Amino acid sequence: xxxxxxxxxxxxxxxxxxxxxxxxxxxxxxxxxxxxxxxxxxxxxxxxxxxxxxxxxxxxxxxxxxxxxxxxxxxxxxxxxxxxxxxxxxxxxxxxxxxxxxxxxxxxxxxxxxxxxxxxxxxxxxx
Amino acid sequence: xxxxxxxxxxxxxxxxxxxxxxxxxxxxxxxxxxxxxxxxxxxxxxxxxxxxxxxxxxxxxxxxxxxxxxxxxxxxxxxxxxxxxxxxxxxxxxxxxxxxxxxxxxxxxxxxxxxxxxxxxxxxxxxxxxxxxxxxxxxxxxxxxxxxxxxxxxxxxxxxxxxxxxxxxxxxxxxxxxxxxxxxxxxxxxxxxxxxxxxxxxxxxxxxxxxxxxxxxxxxxxxxxxxxxxxxxxxxxxxxxxxxxxxxxxxxxxxxxxxxxxxxxxxxxxxxxxxxxxxxxxxxxxxxxxxxxxxxxxxxxxxxxxxxxxxxxxxxxxxxxxxxxxxxxxxxxxxxxxxxxxxxxxxxxxxxxxxxxxxxxxxxxxxxxxxxxxxxxxxxxxxxxxx
Numbered sequence: 001x002x003x004x005x006x007x008x009x010x011x012x013x014x015x016x017x018x019x020x021x022x023x024x025x026x027x028x029x030x031x032x033x034x035x036x037x038x039x040x041x042x043x044x045x046x047x048x049x050x051x052x053x054x055x056x057x058x059x060x061x062x063x064x065x066x067x068x069x070x071x072x073x074x075x076x077x078x079x080x081x082x083x084x085x086x087x088x089x090x091x092x093x094x095x096x097x098x099x100x101x102x103x104x105x106x107x108x109x110x111x112x113x114x115x116x117x118x119x120x121x122x123x124x125x126x127x
Numbered sequence: 128x129x130x131x132x133x134x135x136x137x138x139x140x141x142x143x144x145x146x147x148x149x150x151x152x153x154x155x156x157x158x159x160x161x162x163x164x165x166x167x168x169x170x171x172x173x174x175x176x177x178x179x180x181x182x183x184x185x186x187x188x189x190x191x192x193x194x195x196x197x198x199x200x201x202x203x204x205x206x207x208x209x210x211x212x213x214x215x216x217x218x219x220x221x222x223x224x225x226x227x228x229x230x231x232x233x234x235x236x237x238x239x240x241x242x243x244x245x246x247x248x249x250x251x252x253x254x255x256x257x258x259x260x261x262x263x264x265x266x267x268x269x270x271x272x273x274x275x276x277x278x279x280x281x282x283x284x285x286x287x288x289x290x291x292x293x294x295x296x297x298x299x300x301x302x303x304x305x306x307x308x309x310x311x312x313x314x315x316x317x318x319x320x321x322x323x324x325x326x327x328x329x330x331x332x333x334x335x336x337x338x339x340x341x342x343x344x345x346x347x348x349x350x351x352x353x354x355x356x357x358x359x360x361x362x363x364x365x366x367x368x369x370x371x372x373x374x375x376x377x378x379x380x381x382x383x384x385x386x387x388x389x390x391x392x393x394x395x396x397x398x399x400x401x402x403x404x405x406x407x408x409x410x411x412x413x414x415x416x417x418x419x420x421x422x423x424x425x426x427x428x429x430x431x432x433x434x435x436x437x438x439x440x441x442x443x444x445x446x447x448x449x450x451x452x453x454x455x456x457x458x459x460x461x462x463x464x465x466x467x468x469x470x471x472x473x474x475x476x477x478x479x480x481x482x483x484x485x486x487x488x489x490x491x492x493x494x495x496x497x498x499x500x501x502x503x504x505x506x507x508x509x510x511x512x513x514x
Binding site: 028046047048050060062063064065066067068069070071095097099119121 | 221223224225227228231234235277304307308313314318323325327328329331332340341343345448
């Protein structure tokens with residue numbers, strides 16, 4: 001770690017000399033230091049489309065935490081609002097590999113999509 | 128005048144004391160980073176016994192698992208270190224080119240051990256891997272200094288990326304992305320965006336211990352876990368203990384580099400000259416951070432946290448939205464002198480063997496290493512053995 005280089009060690013000296021010469025040392029920043037567990041938001045999911053069954057109106061989504069992944073099946077109907085890069089789209093226009101952000105309802109008939117936003121990720125690049 | 132002299136003398140004395148106080152010996156392996164608050168130090172100390180604990184079926188282990196506790200694998204030379212225990216990952220490239228992590232069939236991590244109850248219920252003792260899947264072996268990385276890697280701003284990683292090699296240096300680092308599109312940085316394929324998730328995932332995937340953010344045990348190769356084999360209610364580890372374990376790993380200090388000998392200093396120069404430092408970026412800078420000890424610090428990690436093509440010989444699985452079979456995240460070299468085996472699967476018994484197995488984008492650096500004189504190669508190895 002460069003935290004322990006000689007230059008770093010000289011910093012207190014500089015500060016002390018500055019104080020002796022009448023300078024004002026900047027007060028240390030307050031430490032807001034709590035570690036909090038991540039929260040989980042209900043009824044929204046973001047994941048990657050694994051497959052589409054346009055005839056059945058369903059698709060499968062890869063989601064999860066770290067390497068603990070799972071596949072969730074969701075259903076769209078005529079009330080579902082689907083967009084692709086911000087433009088209206090149909091389910092059969094989507095495909096594997098798209099990142100999907102979904103608002104959905106859990107119903108006795110399954111997970112019913114209210115809103116689906118699809119986007120392509122840039123190929124390993126910066127945006 | 129004498130008052131001024133007194134003030135200056137006092138200042139110099141203060142400076143001397145501050146040097147003594149501010150520059151204690153660097154943390155030893157397994158120690159926390161400097162600059163923690165008392166509360167953070169308490170969290171670190173409280174997290175260590177959880178990290179070191181051994182789970183049993185009665186306390187949440189399994190029913191599928193790879194290890195019985197964090198320190199079962201992260202053990203060498205102290206808790207938080209690496210290990211030679213290996214595990215199996217698998218994925219498949221679909222005909223349309225999409226990388227399927229086999230999440231609906233138990234992937235991408237396939238557990239090698241079952242509890243007795245699951246073994247008795249199914250008559251098998253490890254999770255089956257789908258036929259035709261690509262397989263990978265993974266050793267246990269050390270987690271020293273991972274808190275600093277977590278604190279590197281995403282913008283820094285993005286700025287280092289050069290996916291189309293626009294600068295024409297033959298190196299095209301790519302950013303991997305998790306399934307929700309976020310930038311990945313942890314794991315040999317840079318799949319996982321944050322240390323917190325990396326830690327939470329390890330409880331569930333490696334030990335079968337459910338946590339609040341992953342409150343189910345998953346499946347056995349996609350099939351439901353038989354009823355009755357894991358009767359403990361979920362989550363098996365509460366949020367407080369997860370947070371304490373996270374604090375322990377987050378606050379583990381990076382191994383301090385050794386003082387460089389003349390030979391090692393020469394090796395550092397050769398390391399840069401032959402292009403190793405293009406991917407093994409010597410330092411990264413953290414950004415603003417709610418934990419002051421991590422804010423705006425330089426970490427000598429020797430990684431760019433990006434994916435690079437390492438060639439066909441090392442290729443194994445694809446993973447995430449970007450990483451292809453031959454792409455691996457640049458392995459951080461901090462603490463390299465403590466490692467017993469090298470490369471993602473431990474196939475290299477020495478650092479030199481690992482260098483010689485570099486391919487793909489690293490071929491030119493490997494060839495340049497081979498073209499060095501024996502003394503120059505020894506100098507590079509001396510440098511790497513100082514990290």
